[in-house]
Structures are given as structure tokens and as C-alpha cells.
Amino acid sequence: MEKVNSTPLLRAEQLTCIKQDRILFEHLDVAVYPGDIIQVAGPNGAGKTSLLRILAGLAQPHEGQVLYNETPIGADPEQYHQSLLYIGHKAGVKAELSAEENLQFSLALHQHDANQAEALLESVGLLGFEDSLAAQLSAGQHRRISLAQLWSSHAKVWILDEPFTAIDVKGVAAIEQQILSHAQQGGCVILTTHQPLSLPENKVKTLTLKYRV
Numbered sequence: 280m281e282k283v284n285s286t287p288l289l290r291a292e293q294l295t296c297i298k299q300d301r302i303l304f305e306h307l308d309v310a311v312y313p314g315d316i317i318q319v320a321g322p323n324g325a326g327k328t329s330l331l332r333i334l335a336g337l338a339q340p341h342e343g344q345v346l347y348n349e350t351p352i353g354a355d356p357e358q359y360h361q362s363l364l365y366i367g368h369k370a371g372v373k374a375e376l377s378a379e380e381n382l383q384f385s386l387a388l389h390q391h392d393a394n395q396a397e398a399l400l401e402s403v404g405l406l407g408f409e410d411s412l413a414a415q416l417s418a419g420q421h422r423r424i425s426l427a428q429l430w431s432s433h434a435k436v437w438i439l440d441e442p443f444t445a446i447d448v449k450g451v452a453a454i455e456q457q458i459l460s461h462a463q464q465g466g467c468v469i470l471t472t473h474q475p476l477s478l479p480e481n482k483v484k485t486l487t488l489k490y491r492v
């Protein structure tokens with residue numbers, strides 16, 4: 280009998296990444312199925328961010344390829360872009376814009392309704408800060424502005440680099456819940472974090488990169 284969900288949403292084939300003459304990883308195969316939550320683990324400098332950027336199509340591997348629904352992501356970048364939510368390890372907010380303007384900007388970039396920004400800010404506990412300039416907000420509040428997109432995204436593939444950095448305990452729990460719910464609805468999540476996850480162990484797969492010299 281054929282396995283349900285036997286086709287990966289995202290697949291990387293034989294990835295090799297070299298930075299400054301150091302092989303970070305080579306011939307790496309990754310298969311990410313609907314419902315998967317994959318934590319990429321490993322020490323500082325092992326190549327986690329490099330791997331996430333390749334999976335997101337933001338960087339090219341030295342060798343190998345990434346496929347979305349079994350089609351190389353380079354063949355239809357527009358379709359992949361629409362299916363992907365990538366939140367990098369820097370908050371990426373603009374200091375001179377307010378919290379709401381920053382979120383509106385991100386939503387517009389993903390062709391989402393920018394009118395929902397206020398409601399989304401409420402989801403991440405930033406109600407009352409809509410008009411505050413990002414320059415006046417904390418690192419955790421910056422991160423919350425970026426992560427508010429998790430409450431609006433229809434993208435199947437979420438790639439989140441250190442989403443919990445600077446986020447307090449209550450915020451982490453809310454984000455983990457959002458990640459779990461996305462996976463339960465057939466999406467997939469690939470994330471890095473140096474903090475232990477509180478998600479049920481059987482819900483998370485770990486991909487560990489070693490630091491190679």
C-alpha cells in the first residue's frame with residue numbers, strides 16, 4: 280500500500296556547501312514531508328543558516344539541488360516564492376518605521392492584506408505599540424513584528440532561522456503553538472534554534488550538522 284504523504288513537499292538532493300574553503304556539508308539529502316517540523320541543530324558555524332538559505336533559494340549550493348513538489352526551485356522561482364515564508368535570523372525591521380508600518384511592508388511583500396497588520400500585532404502581544412517607531416522597541420519586540428507573519432501566512436513551507444531569539448517564555452509558547460498548528464494543517468517547518476523546543480518530541484525531527492574542520 281502506498282504511504283500517505285509519500286511525496287516530500289521539499290527535497291534537497293546531494294547538497295554540498297563550501298564557505299571560505301571549508302566544506303560545511305557535502306552530499307546532504309533532506310526530505311521534508313507535509314506535517315514535518317524539522318529542527319536543524321549543530322554548533323555555531325556548523326552551517327545551519329547556510330543550509331536554510333539554500334533551502335529558501337536565497338543561496339546556491341556548490342553542488343546539488345532543492346526541489347519543491349519535485350520541481351527544482353529554480354525552474355519556477357515565483358511559485359516557490361509564493362509557497363515559502365522565510366524569516367531570517369535578523370529581525371529585518373526598519374528603525375524609522377512604526378511597528379505597524381514594518382508589518383504592513385512585510386505583508387505587502389508577500390502579497391497579503393496589509394489591513395490585517397493591527398490584528399496580527401495583537402496576536403504577538405504588540406497591541407498598543409502599533410505606532411511606536413521600531414527604533415524605540417526592544418530586540419524581542421522587533422522579532423515579534425517579523426514573526427507576526429506566522430499568523431497570516433498561507434505558505435506551505437516555513438523556514439525560520441532562530442525564531443525564538445530574544446523572545447520571552449510566553450512568546451515562545453505562542454510561536455511553538457503556531458508552528459504546531461501549521462504542521463497539523465499539512466504545512467512543513469524547518470527551523471534552527473539553540474534553545475530546546477517544548478514541542479512534543481514525536482512531532483519534531485532533528486537534522487544535526489557537525490562542525491567540520
Ligand SMILES: Nc1ncnc2c1ncn2[C@@H]1O[C@H](COP(=O)(O)OP(=O)(O)OP(=O)(O)O)[C@@H](O)[C@H]1O
Pocket residue numbers: 298299303321322323324325326327328329330
Ligand atoms: N557571508 C559569509 N562569507 C564568508 N563566510 C561565511 C559567510 N557566512 C557564513 N560563512 C562561513 O560559514 C560558516 C557557517 O556559517 P552559518 O551561519 O551557516 O553557521 P550556523 O550553523 O548557522 O552558525 P550559528 O549557530 O552561529 O548561527 C561560518 O563559520 C563562516 O565560516
